[in-house]
Amino acid sequence: MLSGIPLFPEQASTLAPEVDNLYFFVTAVTAFFALLVVVFVVIFAIKYRDPTGERVGAPITGSIPLELGWSIIPFFISxxxxxxxxxxxxxxxxxxxxTLEIYSTGKQWMWRFQHIEGQSEINELHVPIGRPVKVIFTSEDVLHALYIPVFRVKADAIPGRYSSIWFTPTRVGEYHLFCAEYCGTKHSGMIGRVVVMEPNDYQAWLSGGGGLSMQARGEQLFQQLGCASCHLPDGMGRGPSLAGKYGAQETLANGATANVDDTYIRESVLTPQMRLVAGYQPVMPTFQGQVNEEGLMSLIEYIKSLPSTGQRAAAQAAAPGPAAPGGPR
Ligand code: HEC
Ligand SMILES: [Cu+2]
Known part of the structure; x- marks a missing residue:
């Protein structure tokens, strides 16, 4: 529909037509009223023109129906x-x-994408068609923004925080990917491409090299950094058990509650004293400087994969067979 209008990027996600339709509606309404006003200005200028300059207009005392009309109709339109x-x-x-989750970090001046299965890529993002994809990202230095025009998605990458965008690609092809937040001298070069592939091609691409999965890398870090010595799966260590914690509500020492999500885990590792878990001593050291953004993302991916003992039993009961993968070992 839009292919003839070079002003518009292609529509290559399920969100794209939604965004465009709204955009066209707003543009059409504004254009309609703008034209209406211009047309009447011209008509009245001609109709009531006064070459003598002596006619005096009738005094206007106001009209309730008119005032109500031009207040209520625009109200409903807006x-x-x-x-x-x-x-x-x-x-x-x-x-x-x-969703298919893909992690990403922006830094001056590139985007790095990390697939859960282990593949990573720079300034390129491979995704399968027809499947919802969620890109979770942060920045290692300054503000950036991840922008994929054909999908109509854009979000800021903020140091110290996780942002995300999601989209379901609807068209195979290669598309632009930009940084949309001025981030330094080479900002204009911080571009890349998104490659939308058929599911089979995507699987083939994923299995071509890549190394450890994020979960496995996270588990390695969990051992290397000594997390495992305090966070025992049975909860008998100095720290709370992290099994099944992801997505749960945590009660903090100050009485507040917190959702255990990506940002919460990240802050627990970097600034553990900021939000203490109720019932525990403030003994967890900070790991600032010992683990980078990708390491943090791997740790999160590992913690996410730890099912609670209850969930695990339920999963096993529902589907008899081998134990749920990624469970506490
Ligand atoms: C010296 C022991 C110790 C080590 C080492 C340690 N932690 Fe902790 N951790 C704790 C304690 C105690 C708490 C609870 C008090 C608090 O919130 O700081 C905690 C809390 C947490 C929480 C919040 C858990 C919840 O139930 O809300 C997370 C997530 C976490 N740690 C992850 C890690 C990771 C990842 C590592 C390794 C990089 C690690 N910890 C290393 C002792 C430790
Ligand atoms: Cu930029």
Missing amino acids: MVMFGWATVVFFNIVRAPDQ
């Missing part, structure tokens, strides 16, 4: 825009439950 935009906004920010 509520339609608001409601519609809210739906689109939620679709953009809320990823579906089952």
